[in-house]
Amino acid sequence: MHKEYFVGQGKKDGQVLRVKEQRKDRWKAYVHDTISGIAELDYTAMEEMAQHLDQLTKPPGSLGRLEKIAVQLAGITGSIKLQKQRKAVVVMAGDHGVCAEGVSAYPQEVTAQMVLNILDGGAAVNVLARQAGASVYCVDVGVKTEVKHERLLSCNVRRGTRNMAREAAMTLEEAYEAISVGIRIVDHLYQQGYRVLATGEMGIGNTTPSAAILSVLGGLPVIEVVGRGTGIDEEKLRHKAAVIERAIEVNQPDRQDAADVLAKVGGLEIAGLVGVILGAASRRCPVVIDGFISSAAALAAARMAPQSVSYMIASHLSEERGHQKMLDCIGLTPVLHVNMRLGEGTGAALLFPIIDSAAAIVNEMATFDGAGISR
Ligand SMILES: O=C(O)c1ccc[n+]([C@@H]2O[C@H](COP(=O)([O-])O)[C@@H](O)[C@H]2O)c1
Numbered sequence: 596m597h598k599e600y601f602v603g604q605g606k607k608d609g610q611v612l613r614v615k616e617q618r619k620d621r622w623k624a625y626v627h628d629t630i631s632g633i634a635e636l637d638y639t640a641m642e643e644m645a646q647h648l649d650q651l652t653k654p655p656g657s658l659g660r661l662e663k664i665a666v667q668l669a670g671i672t673g674s675i676k677l678q679k680q681r682k683a684v685v686v687m688a689g690d691h692g693v694c695a696e697g698v699s700a701y702p703q704e705v706t707a708q709m710v711l712n713i714l715d716g717g718a719a720v721n722v723l724a725r726q727a728g729a730s731v732y733c734v735d736v737g738v739k740t741e742v743k744h745e746r747l748l749s750c751n752v753r754r755g756t757r758n759m760a761r762e763a764a765m766t767l768e769e770a771y772e773a774i775s776v777g778i779r780i781v782d783h784l785y786q787q788g789y790r791v792l793a794t795g796e797m798g799i800g801n802t803t804p805s806a807a808i809l810s811v812l813g814g815l816p817v818i819e820v821v822g823r824g825t826g827i828d829e830e831k832l833r834h835k836a837a838v839i840e841r842a843i844e845v846n847q848p849d850r851q852d853a854a855d856v857l858a859k860v861g862g863l864e865i866a867g868l869v870g871v872i873l874g875a876a877s878r879r880c881p882v883v884i885d886g887f888i889s890s891a892a893a894l895a896a897a898r899m900a901p902q903s904v905s906y907m908i909a910s911h912l913s914e915e916r917g918h919q920k921m922l923d924c925i926g927l928t929p930v931l932h933v934n935m936r937l938g939e940g941t942g943a944a945l946l947f948p949i950i951d952s953a954a955a956i957v958n959e960m961a962t963f964d965g966a967g968i969s970r
């Protein structure tokens with residue numbers, strides 16, 4: 596059996612990835628190979644960076660999180676010479692069978708419509724990425740209807756998940772295949788010269804599986820982690836909580852097995868983002884995590900590959916209830932508190948200029964000795 600993935604922009608520079616499925620666990624093996632390729636950070640470079648930062652003309656630590664980012668980047672790249680890097684937001688798009696239960700404020704067709712908007716450059720993520728000099732790549736990993744656009748990366752694993760309130764959202768093979776899509780996209784972008792990646796997503800209904808993932812992997816009651824998503828009222832929120840409880844009851848996901856949880860109560864775009872995160876870490880690239888849904892992917896990635904957490908930077912704290920708890924479970928501290936709850940990778944794109952600024956500080960600031968300043 597052959598699977599074909601179109602990866603690239605348009606027909607001209609598009610390339611076809613042919614994957615021969617020799618074994619049923621082909622994707623699982625591919626994902627686990629990627630996980631084994633994730634190295635520890637370079638602690639010597641981190642120490643060197645910390646010492647370098649203390650030579651610069653400022654009281655030690657006074658650039659706060661910028662300094663922490665600089666140290667992390669040194670650990671990731673293995674060097675204290677930080678360059679301004681090519682940056683891309685990967686927006687994974689997918690639909691959710693659980694929308695049939697009435698868990699979102701918007702109709703499901705908005706997913707495909709917004710995918711086209713993103714591909715045409717008119718979504719918030721496009722604007723913020725342009726401000727930062729970054730690219731946006733939009734991937735159909737699980738949209739329900741066929742989307743055609745020259746710039747779309749068409750990697751559809753299935754046309755939306757099944758309704759998790761009744762049955763498993765995906766099979767384990769489908770989940771691993773979606774994770775593999777994310778890894779392949781990162782490979783492709785790495786070959787194009789991108790060195791800083793960010794997670795983004797579009798999927799009406801996807802705060803529901805995200806809350807389910809947090810409840811199961813974090814061992815937290817549903818009511819503490821469920822939020823309003825696109826903006827549902829109090830009554831619909833109670834209903835959404837009940838739907839999530841039912842999904843967990845029906846599927847009995849194994850909280851010790853993040854892939855099982857992803858398959859049973861997750862989403863195709865969430866699994867795709869797990870692949871983006873694992874792929875970035877295996878390529879020694881920092882990966883900027885967006886809001887609630889991206890963080891659900893980060894939590895699953897952290898459980899599958901604890902060493903991947905060192906490569907993550909949490910961009911912002913989303914207004915979605917449960918996001919702080921999600922980040923606590925991973926062990927991440929968000930940089931920005933700007934009351935956003937849009938998704939798409941918008942918060943992550945906002946962080947790009949801050950990452951560039953951290954690199955510029957390291958490269959351009961004078962030292963105490965060089966500037967003749969007493970200390
Ligand atoms: O990233 C976030 O923190 C975030 C919080 C709430 C909503 N969203 C976006 O809104 C959609 C999911 O909301 P919902 O209510 O349909 O589950 C999906 O397209 C997400 O990108 C995103």
Ligand SMILES: Cc1cc2nc[nH]c2cc1C
Binds near residue numbers: 709797
């Ligand atoms: C319009 C719209 C844009 C979005 N972007 C991410 N999620 C979204 C949900 C809606 C409804």
